[in-house]
Amino acid sequence: MPMLADPSQKYKPYTPLNIPDRQWPSKVQRTAPIWLSTDLRDGNQALANPMTIEQKTRFFETLVKCGLKEIEVAYPAASDTDFNFVRGLIEGGHVPDDVWLQVLTPAREDLIKRTIDSVAGAKRVIIHMYNATSPSFRNIVFRNSKEATLDLAVKHTKIIRQLTEEYSARTGTIFRYEYSPETFTQTEPDFAIEVCEAVKAAWGKAGTGDERITFNLPATVEIAPPNHYADQIENFCRKVTEREKIIVSLHPHNDRGQGVAAAELGLLAGADRVEGCLFGNGERTGNVDLVNLALNLYTQGVHPNLDFSDIQSVIDTVTSCNDLPVHPRHPYAGELVFTAFSGSHQDAIKKGFEAQKQRWAQAQAKGEPQYWDVPYLPIDPADLGCNYEAVIRVNSQSGKGGIAYLVQQHLGLDMPRKMQISFYQVVQDIADREAREMAVEDIMTAFRETYHFGGSKYEGRLNLKSFKLSSEPRADSTTDSEEPADERRLFDGTIAVDGALRVIRGDGNGPLSALLDALRTHLDIDFQVREYSEHAIGEGSNVKAASYVEIVRGGQDVKDARKSNESWWGIGVDSDIAGSGLRAVLSAVNNAIGARELPELKLSVGFNAKSGQADVATAILNSLHLELPRRFQASFFEAVQRAARATGGDISYTDLVQLFRTTYHYGTPVPAPISLVRFALENVGEGGRKALAIELAWRGEHRKLSAEGSGVLSSALAVLNSQIEGTLSIKEYAEHSIGDGTDVEAASFVELAYDLPGGGKRETAWGVSSDTDIAASGLKAVMRAASAFDLVPKKIVNGH
Ligand SMILES: CC(=O)SCCNC(=O)CCNC(=O)[C@H](O)C(C)(C)COP(=O)(O)OP(=O)(O)OC[C@H]1O[C@@H](n2cnc3c(N)ncnc32)[C@H](O)[C@@H]1OP(=O)(O)O
Numbered sequence: 087m088p089m090l091a092d093p094s095q096k097y098k099p100y101t102p103l104n105i106p107d108r109q110w111p112s113k114v115q116r117t118a119p120i121w122l123s124t125d126l127r128d129g130n131q132a133l134a135n136p137m138t139i140e141q142k143t144r145f146f147e148t149l150v151k152c153g154l155k156e157i158e159v160a161y162p163a164a165s166d167t168d169f170n171f172v173r174g175l176i177e178g179g180h181v182p183d184d185v186w187l188q189v190l191t192p193a194r195e196d197l198i199k200r201t202i203d204s205v206a207g208a209k210r211v212i213i214h215m216y217n218a219t220s221p222s223f224r225n226i227v228f229r230n231s232k233e234a235t236l237d238l239a240v241k242h243t244k245i246i247r248q249l250t251e252e253y254s255a256r257t258g259t260i261f262r263y264e265y266s267p268e269t270f271t272q273t274e275p276d277f278a279i280e281v282c283e284a285v286k287a288a289w290g291k292a293g294t295g296d297e298r299i300t301f302n303l304p305a306t307v308e309i310a311p312p313n314h315y316a317d318q319i320e321n322f323c324r325k326v327t328e329r330e331k332i333i334v335s336l337h338p339h340n341d342r343g344q345g346v347a348a349a350e351l352g353l354l355a356g357a358d359r360v361e362g363c364l365f366g367n368g369e370r371t372g373n374v375d376l377v378n379l380a381l382n383l384y385t386q387g388v389h390p391n392l393d394f395s396d397i398q399s400v401i402d403t404v405t406s407c408n409d410l411p412v413h414p415r416h417p418y419a420g421e422l423v424f425t426a427f428s429g430s431h432q433d434a435i436k437k438g439f440e441a442q443k444q445r446w447a448q449a450q451a452k453g454e455p456q457y458w459d460v461p462y463l464p465i466d467p468a469d470l471g472c473n474y475e476a477v478i479r480v481n482s483q484s485g486k487g488g489i490a491y492l493v494q495q496h497l498g499l500d501m502p503r504k505m506q507i508s509f510y511q512v513v514q515d516i517a518d519r520e521a522r523e524m525a526v527e528d529i530m531t532a533f534r535e536t537y538h539f540g541g542s543k544y545e546g547r548l549n550l551k552s553f554k555l556s557s558e559p560r561a562d563s564t565t566d567s568e569e570p571a572d573e574r575r576l577f578d579g580t581i582a583v584d585g586a587l588r589v590i591r592g593d594g595n596g597p598l599s600a601l602l603d604a605l606r607t608h609l610d611i612d613f614q615v616r617e618y619s620e621h622a623i624g625e626g627s628n629v630k631a632a633s634y635v636e637i638v639r640g641g642q643d644v645k646d647a648r649k650s651n652e653s654w655w656g657i658g659v660d661s662d663i664a665g666s667g668l669r670a671v672l673s674a675v676n677n678a679i680g681a682r683e684l685p686e687l688k689l690s691v692g693f694n695a696k697s698g699q700a701d702v703a704t705a706i707l708n709s710l711h712l713e714l715p716r717r718f719q720a721s722f723f724e725a726v727q728r729a730a731r732a733t734g735g736d737i738s739y740t741d742l743v744q745l746f747r748t749t750y751h752y753g754t755p756v757p758a759p760i761s762l763v764r765f766a767l768e769n770v771g772e773g774g775r776k777a778l779a780i781e782l783a784w785r786g787e788h789r790k791l792s793a794e795g796s797g798v799l800s801s802a803l804a805v806l807n808s809q810i811e812g813t814l815s816i817k818e819y820a821e822h823s824i825g826d827g828t829d830v831e832a833a834s835f836v837e838l839a840y841d842l843p844g845g846g847k848r849e850t851a852w853g854v855s856s857d858t859d860i861a862a863s864g865l866k867a868v869m870r871a872a873s874a875f876d877l878v879p880k881k882i883v884n885g886h
């Protein structure tokens with residue numbers, strides 16, 4: 087059947103009240119009303135499967151925990167379950183002293199008696215009686231007159247008064263009385279007031295405070311817009327006598343979807359109290375939602391005197407008891423209400439959080455309130471025990487702002503705007519391709535994979551192992567100016583390239599360009615930096631630097647580089663700011679090179695000193711695990727060049743390693759001319775002075791010697807110097823570990839200078855050794871370096 091062309095022929099509109107001087111439209115709610123939960127009565131009676139006693143008890147406990155002080159627990163005359171539930175609450179001691187139990191009864195004597203029986207022994211009880219007063223109920227349901235309707239209410243009010251007084255005398259129970267002219271909103275306004283006046287008179291003892299009588303004015307079925315309900319309430323409040331002895335209570339249903347509005351306007355119109363259910367359960371479309379009402383007040387800065395600080399646990403109890411879901415879009419409580427999928431919402435939320443952080447810091451410094459003001463979020467999810475995880479969820483409708491927000495929240499990284507755009511494209515592609523929502527974990531994985539960030543699992547093809555940055559004055563810089571000398575930065579590092587270690591070197595205006603120079607020189611990887619930014623992560627001693635780098639193809643002039651459509655971003659985090667920048671460059675480079683083939687390490691003479699020295703060092707690093715200091719590299723490189731020239735220009739990898747071994751007596755069967763046989767070290771005196779007793783094989787003979795020094799190396803030098811003319815001294819010393827755990831060894835590198843007797847020319851030589859004992863390693867390196875000199879033996883004078 088089609089909908090009616092003219093519904094006015096079927097449905098009558100409501101008749102508005104004429105209150106020209108109505109006050110409620112310009113009022114503002116500044117206090118919380120009295121709340122009554124009728125979940126266990128009106129809510130329960132609307133369920134296909136009413137709650138069990140166990141469920142009702144659990145629900146009751148949750149209501150108490152939320153702070154409800156008036157709870158309608160049952161229609162006790164309806165069933166044994168309801169009756170026994172009320173008994174169980176009282177006898178089980180579940181009712182706190184400050185909570186009023188409310189029970190509903192019709193205007194029937196037998197049922198009233200049963201109702202009052204149910205609450206025996208309770209401390210505070212509200213007996214709630216109702217009868218229908220509207221014309222259609224009078225005519226259709228009860229088939230009685232106005233007088234009979236009024237008499238029914240009066241007669242049974244008197245019965246309740248008499249019975250409760252008897253019970254009070256016997257048990258000490260404090261009773262209040264609530265009367266509902268059912269279908270108030272459809273009852274003639276003056277008749278509703280007339281019935282209530284008659285009931286008040288029949289009760290005969292309405293006073294102030296806890297002695298007030300409650301007139302509950304239900305919108306049993308919501309049949310008019312909420313302003314009409316407000317007019318009806320204001321009309322009632324104005325006309326009823328002894329207003330101060332009355333609690334005016336609202337009981338809105340939600341048939342037109344305006345229950346919350348009706349309650350809010352009804353309160354402005356003078357009501358004191360609201361009856362409703364959590365999340366709006368109840369007959370048909372439900373009773374008014376108390377959670378919605380309470381949190382509406384809360385977001386106006388009015389404490390509702392209800393506690394929803396763990397709203398999820400309330401949802402869990404309610405849904406498990408009444409078996410009704412909470413809609414994902416339900417105000418304040420739905421799973422999606424703090425979630426933005428759309429890009430512009432996410433962007434505004436992200437900006438809102440950032441601006442709020444600053445605003446709050448300023449407000450805190452001035453001792454002012456920290457007001458909540460985040461676009462699209464009318465309440466702080468944290469106030470309801472929710473976290474910000476769900477605030478932004480990403481699908482194909484999302485934008486860069488939301489994705490950047492998640493990266494910020496989960497990784498602490500505040501991507502620059504252009505990087506946000508770039509990463510957004512990555513996420514969009516995945517979301518579009520897979521046509522699904524991207525979970526936070528998906529986005530974090532995409533971020534880690536794109537930028538090779540976050541541990542060995544995401545390592546790229548190029549991976550920084552160690553580095554050293556130094557500086558030297560520019561060749562063309564002048565020293566006579568007042569300005570600080572113009573410096574070039576030198577990068578010396580070890581990187582893993584597809585798993586194999588490479589020593590690379592480069593120089594530039596700064597650390598990043600020095601690294602890029604090194605990559606260009608050794609690996610044919612040619613990029614230049616277009617944008618760089620950084621920020622701190624964390625505070626105090628845990629602070630780290632996060633760097634973001636955008637690179638473009640190398641060899642472009644500034645104008646072309648700026649215009650280039652092709653670029654790659656990278657991110658680096660390190661406790662050292664230079665380290666974070668270098669890591670960011672490698673992250674971007676890894677992003678850019680993809681699977682491109684990289685040049686193999688090649689060794690041939692004719693290479694320039696920069697690349698040649700580092701390539702030689704790479705060979706030694708990969709074969710012997712020794713990280714040669716830069717000057718050691720230069721020194722060995724000369725030996726390599728000599729050897730290569732002698733063999734026509736080429737030197738194989740194996741020959742190179744062999745050359746290293748023989749040059750430095752490193753791991754060769756024939757020991758160095760001066761070599762360590764055994765030694766003993768002793769601490770002498772304070773300050774770490776050492777006494778060294780050592781046995782040396784000295785060019786074919788054994789010498790047992792001893793000397794003291796400030797440390798191991800200085801005592802070794804003292805021993806050597808006691809045997810020669812001239813002086814040996816240490817020019818450079820370096821060490822590093824090889825391996826880890828219990829297999830760790832120390833590698834020592836010593837450069838000795840030999841000042842020949844009589845002020846002759848100074849010579850230098852390197853020695854290298856490794857040993858599980860670091861002292862032995864240092865001593866062996868010293869002896870191997872000393873072996874390189876043509877040492878002049880000490881002259882024997884008078885037998886000494
Ligand atoms: C708007 C509301 O939500 S009001 C509360 C509604 N809740 C419930 O109805 C749940 C509990 N109810 C019940 O368990 C049952 O209806 C009972 C036990 C109260 C009564 O059961 P029954 O005696 O079988 O009557 P029934 O369920 O048919 O109720 C209709 C009768 O009650 C009368 N009645 C309805 N409301 C009232 C009232 N407030 N006061 C007195 N009588 C009433 C009707 O006129 C009708 O009387 P009739 O049989 O003489 O024609």
Ligand SMILES: CC(C)C(=O)C(=O)O
Nearest residue numbers: 216266268269304306
């Ligand atoms: C008993 C009354 C208050 C009721 O539930 C209603 O009118 O909806």
